[in-house]
Amino acid sequence: MEHQAQLKDKKYRNWVKAGLGLKYVKEGLEPFCDHLVNQQHTAILDKVKRKHNLSTVTCGRCDVRTLQPDHIQTKTRQCPLGQMYCNCLHSRGKISCAKKVCGAIYDEIIQLHASTPPAPYWKNTDAQQWCTEPWSVAKCFINAPGYEHKIRAVEFDCAGLLHVLLNNIEFQQHIKCAITGTDVFSRVRMSRNEIFHSNSMELEDNAVNSYIDDMIELLKDKIEIKHRQESKAAVKKLQKLKQEDFIISTTDEAEIRRVAMAAVKEKEKELEQTITNAGNKLRTTAERERHDIEGKGLAIKSELEQTGQNIEKKLVIKEDESKKKLEQEGIEIEKQLTRKKVEAEEQLEQKLQESKLQLEDIAETKRQAEKSKQKVGNFIYYF
Ligand SMILES: [Zn+2]
Ligand SMILES: [Zn+2]
Numbered sequence: 278m279e280h281q282a283q284l285k286d287k288k289y290r291n292w293v294k295a296g297l298g299l300k301y302v303k304e305g306l307e308p309f310c311d312h313l314v315n316q317q318h319t320a321i322l323d324k325v326k327r328k329h330n331l332s333t334v335t336c337g338r339c340d341v342r343t344l345q346p347d348h349i350q351t352k353t354r355q356c357p358l359g360q361m362y363c364n365c366l367h368s369r370g371k372i373s374c375a376k377k378v379c380g381a382i383y384d385e386i387i388q389l390h391a392s393t394p395p396a397p398y399w400k401n402t403d404a405q406q407w408c409t410e411p412w413s414v415a416k417c418f419i420n421a422p423g424y425e426h427k428i429r430a431v432e433f434d435c436a437g438l439l440h441v442l443l444n445n446i447e448f449q450q451h452i453k454c455a456i457t458g459t460d461v462f463s464r465v466r467m468s469r470n471e472i473f474h475s476n477s478m479e480l481e482d483n484a485v486n487s488y489i490d491d492m493i494e495l496l497k498d499k500i501e502i503k504h505r506q507e508s509k510a511a512v513k514k515l516q517k518l519k520q521e522d523f524i525i526s527t528t529d530e531a532e533i534r535r536v537a538m539a540a541v542k543e544k545e546k547e548l549e550q551t552i553t554n555a556g557n558k559l560r561t562t563a564e565r566e567r568h569d570i571e572g573k574g575l576a577i578k579s580e581l582e583q584t585g586q587n588i589e590k591k592l593v594i595k596e597d598e599s600k601k602k603l604e605q606e607g608i609e610i611e612k613q614l615t616r617k618k619v620e621a622e623e624q625l626e627q628k629l630q631e632s633k634l635q636l637e638d639i640a641e642t643k644r645q646a647e648k649s650k651q652k653v654g655n656f657i658y659y660f
Contacts (some may be wrong), residue, residue, distance in 0.1 A: 282327075283660060284487050286479075287482070288479035288480055288481065289367075289478055289479055289483070290441040290478075290633050291479070291481065291482060291485040292472065292475070292477075292478045292479050292480045292482035293525050293529070293530050293533050294480075294485050294489070294523065294525070294534060295468070295472045295480055295484075295485050295488050295489070296472060296473070296533035296537060297518060297525075297529055297533060298485075298488060298489050298492050298515055299434070299435045299436075299465075299492070300435070300471055300532070300533070300536075301440060301467070301492070301510060301511045301514045301515050301624070302435045302465060302495065302496065302515075303433075303435040304490045304503070304507060304510075304511050305496045305502075305505075305507050305510070305511030305512070306438045306439070306442075306507075306508070307430050307431065307433075307434070307438065307507065307509070308430075308443055308505065308506055308507050309405055309436045309451075309501065309502055309508070310430060310433075310435050310442065311430035313442075313447075313451060314411045314412055314414075314415040314430070314441065315411045317389070317411070317414075317415075317445070317447060317448075318411030318414055318415075319411075320387045321382060321386075322382075322408065322416065324335045324381075324385060325377075325378055325385070327544040328347075328381055329377040329381060331376075331377065332380070334376075334378050334408055334622070335376060335378070335408050336374055336375070336378045336379050336405075336407070337405045337406070337408060338374075338375065338405065338410055339372070339374050339378075339379035339404045339405065339407075340375075340404060340405070341369055341383070341399050341402060341403070341404040342364075342399075343364075343370060343372050344364055344372065344379055344380060344383055344404060345364065345368065345369065345371040345372055345373040345374070345376065345380055346363065346364050346365050346380050346383045346384055346387075347380040347381045347383070347384045348365055348384050349365055349368075350363075350365045350366055350368070354366065357597060358384065358387045358388060358393050358395065359393075359394045359395055360387055360394055360396070360397075361396065362395050362396075363387070363657065364383070376576050378407075379404055379407060382392045382404075382407050382408075382414065383404075385552075386417045389444075389445055389446050389447060389542050390417070390418065390444060390445070390446070391443065391445055391446045391449060391456075392444060394421075396417055396420065396467060397417035397419055398416070398418070398421070399417060400418045400422065400425070401415050401416040401417065401419055401422070401425055402414070402416045403422045403425075406428070410428050412428050412429060412430060412433070413428060415441050415445075418440060418441045418444040418445045419433075419441060419444070420439040420440060420444060421436070421437075421440060421547075422543070422547055422550070423543045423547075424544070432467070433463070435466075435469060435485035436466050436469040436470070436535070439462055439465060439466035440466065442462065443456055443462055443463065443466065444521055444590055451501050451504070452498055452500060452501075453498050453499040453500045454495075454498055461491050461494045461495050462495055462498075464491050465488075465491050465495050465612065467491055468488050468491065469540075470508075470540075470544075472488070472537075473536065473537045473541065474540065474541065474544055478537070485620075486519060489515050489518055489519050492515050493512055493515050493516065496512050496515070497512065507618060525612075532600040573577060591625070
């Protein structure tokens with residue numbers, strides 16, 4: 278579609294209007310958020326000063342990924358502040374802040390986080406700026422990527438500002454609206470993605486009007502926002518946006534296209550990161566499983582080898598034992614044989630002796646008988 282024709286297209290004009298609406302909300306909220314963020318930053322540093330009895334709060338050397346928090350995990354290995362992924366749970370390689378500052382700020386950020394369990398978005402923040410840049414602390418409350426290099430309020434978009442308000446316990450006290458997830462603040466925050474991530478760059482009349490009505494309601498929040506000049510000015514702009522004859526300037530249109538383009542690029546980066554992470558996870562898992570299997574294979578192999586060696590050893594021992602046993606038995610048999618032989622010889626000797634004696638007896642008896650015979654013969658001769 279030709280550009281001029283596109284601008285005449287109602288649905289495309291609606292889409293540009295919704296984008297402009299978000300820009301007006303950001304303008305309306307920016308000074309309010311900046312004020313809260315600065316105030317809270319001062320309060321946090323004061324609290325750290327009192328906690329560790331410090332005269333000044335300076336560091337600029339700590340890295341949030343390796344920072345040792347002030348709090349320590351419980352005996353049951355839980356984070357006492359209720360964080361699911363906390364530096365306190367993995368104390369290996371963590372370094373305490375040399376100035377006793379950053380660990381205490383880390384704890385404060387967790388305690389100020391409004392979600393259950395608390396989940397500060399540490400990837401957005403640079404702890405080296407915690408002592409000097411209030412928004413570097415505030416960024417921990419933006420649960421979305423893309424804010425890594427932003428430091429000043431003016432650099433944050435409507436969704437970023439709303440994240441900060443919604444995810445901070447203290448900031449919620451400055452809002453009348455109850456944050457439930459479907460409240461007007463949450464709806465406007467989510468509309469940013471719905472508008473800028475839409476491929477068609479088109480919106481129906483009722484859709485754009487519903488978005489703008491939400492934006493106006495938000496800026497009329499009763500406690501503080503509605504009383505601020507910037508909010509009032511933004512509401513006026515939003516009301517004009519709703520009028521049928523609203524003229525979209527080419528500058529406005531170009532700006533919204535640029536913002537949408539940046540949002541889409543950000544989304545792309547986020548998706549790429551998700552894909553990379555998933556790929557890495559898969560690779561790590563596969564690698565780990567391969568290692569496991571190889572390890573198990575090696576273990577089984579070495580176990581088998583060991584068993585083989587044991588069997589072999591046992592066989593050798595058995596063989597030796599059998600041999601020894603046989604030898605032993607042989608010796609025993611030989612011994613027995615010798616004993617038997619000796620016994621037999623002894624018996625034989627005895628028998629011989631006995632026979633000899635018997636023979637002698639017989640000889641004696643014979644001699645006696647001879648004598649008796651002679652005597653008898655002599656006797657007979659005399660008669
Ligand atoms: Zn913890
Ligand atoms: Zn430090």
